[in-house]
Amino acid sequence: MSHGDVKSTRDTIKSENQQRLSLGRLKADEFGRAVSKIAVAQICESVGFQGFKESALEALTDILVCYLCDLGRNASFHANLAGRTECNLFDITRALEELEASHGFPSASDIGHCLVGSGTVREIIRFVDSEEEIPFAQPVPKFPIVRNRKLIPSFEHMNEKPPGKHIPTWLPAFPDPHTYIHTPMWNERASDPCADKIEQARQRRKAEKALLQLQQRLVCNGSSGTSTSLATDAEKEKVQGGESNPFLAAPLQPGEKDVSQVVSPAKPTDEASKGDHVSMLEAFAPAIEAMKGGPSDGEKLHLPEKRAAVHFKFRAGKKILGEPLDLSLQKKGDRGTTAFLRIEERDDKKRRAEFILRQTTEFPMELNQS
Amino acid sequence: MNHNRQSNDGKHDDDSALSDFLASLMDYTPTIPDELVEHYLAKSGFQCPDVRLIRLVAVATQKFVAEVANDALQHCKARQAAVVKDKREKQQKVISFDACF
Numbered sequence: 001m002s003h004g005d006v007k008s009t010r011d012t013i014k015s016e017n018q019q020r021l022s023l024g025r026l027k028a029d030e031f032g033r034a035v036s037k038i039a040v041a042q043i044c045e046s047v048g049f050q051g052f053k054e055s056a057l058e059a060l061t062d063i064l065v066c067y068l069c070d071l072g073r074n075a076s077f078h079a080n081l082a083g084r085t086e087c088n089l090f091d092i093t094r095a096l097e098e099l100e101a102s103h104g105f106p107s108a109s110d111i112g113h114c115l116v117g118s119g120t121v122r123e124i125i126r127f128v129d130s131e132e133e134i135p136f137a138q139p140v141p142k143f144p145i146v147r148n149r150k151l152i153p154s155f156e157h158m159n160e161k162p163p164g165k166h167i168p169t170w171l172p173a174f175p176d177p178h179t180y181i182h183t184p185m186w187n188e189r190a191s192d193p194c195a196d197k198i199e200q201a202r203q204r205r206k207a208e209k210a211l212l213q214l215q216q217r218l219v220c221n222g223s224s225g226t227s228t229s230l231a232t233d234a235e236k237e238k239v240q241g242g243e244s245n246p247f248l249a250a251p252l253q254p255g256e257k258d259v260s261q262v263v264s265p266a267k268p269t270d271e272a273s274k275g276d277h278v279s280m281l282e283a284f285a286p287a288i289e290a291m292k293g294g295p296s297d298g299e300k301l302h303l304p305e306k307r308a309a310v311h312f313k314f315r316a317g318k319k320i321l322g323e324p325l326d327l328s329l330q331k332k333g334d335r336g337t338t339a340f341l342r343i344e345e346r347d348d349k350k351r352r353a354e355f356i357l358r359q360t361t362e363f364p365m366e367l368n369q370s
Numbered sequence: 371m372n373h374n375r376q377s378n379d380g381k382h383d384d385d386s387a388l389s390d391f392l393a394s395l396m397d398y399t400p401t402i403p404d405e406l407v408e409h410y411l412a413k414s415g416f417q418c419p420d421v422r423l424i425r426l427v428a429v430a431t432q433k434f435v436a437e438v439a440n441d442a443l444q445h446c447k448a449r450q451a452a453v454v455k456d457k458r459e460k461q462q463k464v465i466s467f468d469a470c471f
Contacts (some may be wrong), residue, residue, distance in 0.1 A: 068411065
């Protein structure tokens, strides 16, 4: 009936038990058994063994646990027999004698003698004197750990009166009625349809006003060098773009500068692509020249030094998006791309302005609602 | 009368021996830890605040297991001696399941 050839030592037992614990399926008393296994292994080592088979170790651990439980049970039985709840030395001695009765111990046949001189105890004394002390290998914490349970407060605790005379106050209180009774819910907010409409109209007016201002600003931009709406922005831009910074200059209006049309690549042939590349460079050459010669030709190109700050109405807190567009362009070091982007941005702005104009003309009744 | 006196003396000797032993138990650390013994004794209804009695139980259990292991060792040795009498090889002393009984 021997188990396979698995020999394990104390260290591997611990790792095995740890593995078993990590599986998550904890059986009752897993920790106690693990500690007992280590103790049994130590005892066997002191006796003279060099290795165990797994099944043998399990069997010995079972023996140890059963012996402990039997001893405790017998001792408590004898104590109860004598009318006590706490066990003493004589209870343990009687229990030991009972367990050893089958094997026999010295002075077993003596009846009516004092238990102090019992053979079992004498043998234990002899054992302690002869055997060397082997303390347990690891420190063992106090177990099982007692968790403090959170109890439901009693009627007294909650200062509540129990709903019936037959219910004493020290019992746990009933749950609150809202947890088990369904009550209808009413919308507490008073709705005023008139005020709601007024509020809606007000918000729409605000939006229209902002759009109109934007449109006006866009119109004014091309004709003259408009200053910023806020003084702080003007100061900031003075500091930043004091020396005619080309990045802070206003975008050019259509028709102000000669720029050749962008030729889209028709077929992916070598000649055509080459041709396209050349034409693209040609197209941007004047723009690049203009950028390079920007500071000297300030008057000629009508580039205002100060750039109007465009305020976008976004929700509060998102200040990053409110930055003027040119500042973001400043971070890009490439001048070529800057020129290209400015042209694109110009077209985009033009489109947006047209859209706003169309909207204001198409829905005049919304404007008049005030 | 003499009989009684003798027994009385014997009792006193035993008493003193036992009390000395219990005192010495506090110095001796049994292999089975106290916490483990307390856990299993509490499970079976044994209630005792005295640490010396816990130690006594631990020592008694250790003695029991050591006896079982010793008997198994004797069995193992006897078995090996019977097998190896021709080869005269030293084998490792390994406890197996059947040797425990």
